Structure formats: C-alpha cells, structure tokens
Amino acid sequence: DADVTQTPRNRITKTGKRIMLECSQTKGHDRMYWYRQDPGLGLRLIYYSFDVKDINKGEISDGYSVSRQAQAKFSLSLESAIPNQTALYFCATRGSGTGELFFGEGSRLTVL
C-alpha cells in the first residue's frame, strides 16, 4: 500500500457542486500539504498543516478549505466548484527532521 493515499483519483463534477478530496498517510508525519498543478504553472501550495491544530493558507487558498481530522488525515474541500479549479491535486507529507516531501499519486478533478 502507498504511504500517502489520495481519494478519489479521478472525479468529474459540475459547477456549483461541493467536492472533497481526501488524503491519508501512514508515514507518521506531522506536516501535510495540498498542492494543485496546472500545465506550465508547476505545483502551487493551497494549504498546509504542521499538526492537527495548525492550518495555514498557501499561495492560492481562495475557493478552498481544509480539515485536519487527525495526524494522518488531511482533506481538501471545494465548497462550490468552478471550472478554473480543474486541475491535478496532490497531497504531500513531510517529516519534521527532513526536507523531503512524499506525495500521493494525485487526484485529477474536472469541473464542467
């Protein structure tokens, strides 16, 4: 099993729908991140969390919210999806003592 698991892997939805992307990890890391990737723009940070009680906005948090339900779980929500939120979303974790980020396989979201 993957250390960082994202669900769903693919989702097609309509404008205005509420969407939740879930991320769980078995690495025991405190730090968790949500990124979105668009062609030519690289990965952009949406939200990050250093522990269950710590949530921080990244570069592009507007239109998104997150929930850190437990050390191992970090969910990203789109309350009312819009077409320009169509992208590939990655969850990542990081241990406090190292710099390496470990990524899930990504969630491809299409908003029609």
Place this chain on the structure above:
Amino acid sequence: RKEVEQDPGPFNVPEGATVAFNCTYSNSASQSFFWYRQDCRKEPKLLMSVYSSGNEDGRFTAQLNRASQYISLLIRDSKLSDSATYLCVVGGFKTIFGAGTRLFVKA
C-alpha cells in the same frame, strides 16, 4: 516576481549530452533546497537535496549559491530515461516549487 523561477525549456538533447538547469529563489530566509523529478501525470519524487558545498549523485550534480540565491542541476551523460520535468524546490515554513524544466533526451 515568483518565489522560485526556472527556465521552462523544453531542453532537447541527444543521448550522452551534458545539460544544466538553473533556478533562482527570492526568499533569503529559505532553509532547504531540492531537485524533484516528475514524469508525465505522475507525482513528483525527490531526485536530490542541494547543499551549499555542492553534492553529487552519480551523473547528477547539484549546487547552491546562497549569496546569489541560485540553485543548479547538472546531468552528465544523459539517458533516454532522464526525460522528465525537473522541479526546483525551496523549503522553509512553506515548501515552494518552481514551474519545472522539461527535458527530452533523444536517441
């Protein structure tokens, strides 16, 4: 100005060539530096960390110049399997990615 900037490429090189990628970052308080590799539609994976003293891993050499806020990656003897996007990554409280440099290695 973007926090991390890279030449987007693409770089098209023949097998066996040496290719160099550059990256600049804007936050002088940045604490950690990395190169990640990303294959098409896959998750990024760590290629190597970057240290001020420079470091080498086989055909790959990374350099960091803190005074100039500049990071580089050198790939020697390019292989077809090196074709990918290379992401410059700068860490601190946040971890910020460059947009990536696309590399195509041709037979």
